[in-house]
Amino acid sequence: EAGVTQFPSHSVIEKGQTVTLRCDPISGHDNLYWYRRVMGKEIKFLLHFVKESKQDESGMPNNRFLAERTGGTYSTLKVQPAELEDSGVYFCASSQEVGQMSPLHFGNGTRLTVT
Amino acid sequence: AQSVTQLDSQVPVFEEAPVELRCNYSSSVSVYLFWYVQYPNQGLQLLLKYLSGSTLVKGINGFEAEFNKSQTSFHLRKPSVHISDTAEYFCAVSAPGGFKTIFGAGTRLFVKA
Numbered sequence: 001e002a003g004v005t006q007f008p009s010h011s012v013i014e015k016g017q018t019v020t021l022r023c024d025p026i027s028g029h030d031n032l033y034w035y036r037r038v039m040g041k042e043i044k045f046l047l048h049f050v051k052e053s054k055q056d057e058s059g060m061p062n063n064r065f066l067a068e069r070t071g072g073t074y075s076t077l078k079v080q081p082a083e084l085e086d087s088g089v090y091f092c093a094s095s096q097e098v099g100q101m102s103p104l105h106f107g108n109g110t111r112l113t114v115t
Numbered sequence: 116a117q118s119v120t121q122l123d124s125q126v127p128v129f130e131e132a133p134v135e136l137r138c139n140y141s142s143s144v145s146v147y148l149f150w151y152v153q154y155p156n157q158g159l160q161l162l163l164k165y166l167s168g169s170t171l172v173k174g175i176n177g178f179e180a181e182f183n184k185s186q187t188s189f190h191l192r193k194p195s196v197h198i199s200d201t202a203e204y205f206c207a208v209s210a211p212g213g214f215k216t217i218f219g220a221g222t223r224l225f226v227k228a
Contacts, residue, residue: 033216040220042218042219043159043205043218044218045216059215091159101211103164104159104161106151106158106159107158108156
């Protein structure tokens with residue numbers, strides 16, 4: 001099966017610009033998660049979709065971040081306007097079962113650099 | 116709420132030597148515990164998991180971890196490492212009924228010839 005894919009792999013933008021990250025989960029996985037890792041620190045949870053619904057968005061930093069999952073398939077994470085502190089690696093993960101016994105399948109991440 | 120502390124940010128070790136990567140967690144409820152590995156330019160992949168039952172769990176590539184509830188630890192071990200084990204390792208915790216997995220800051224394992 002195809003794994004979780006993320007696009008782009010790298011993005012360099014200027015402060016104030018907009019960037020949209022995309023994640024395609026493993027087919028059939030209803031659960032989709034976004035995580036972010038900043039400057040070698042811990043991988044922080046951003047939000048969780050179950051199909052097209054946001055189950056938990058408690059980790060979203062502020063209202064400059066908008067995540068969508070229309071149709072319950074791929075997801076996008078938009079940052080508008082980007083700030084310097086948004087730089088980091090954004091990971092997407094998916095899992096099949098509801099609940100946290102099921103391990104996460106990760107994409108390779110998008111490295112975002114805001115200059 | 117849960118949290119995870121990985122006590123070592125970097126661990127250098129010679130090839131064929133044993134290694135232990137330390138992980139402590141904090142939680143007010145019972146937990147599920149995971150170790151993930153990230154090789155360069157790749158995503159994280161599951162190494163092993165503890166859900167219940169035997170406290171010693173075995174994973175891929177010869178790794179194992181032991182759940183110690185009294186010490187709230189879940190240390191990862193390998194008796195003899197290879198150059199190919201060079202990667203970053205993440206300890207993670209989740210809880211029954213919860214919906215998110217909490218990760219530690221990672222430990223970089225460098226295996227030297």
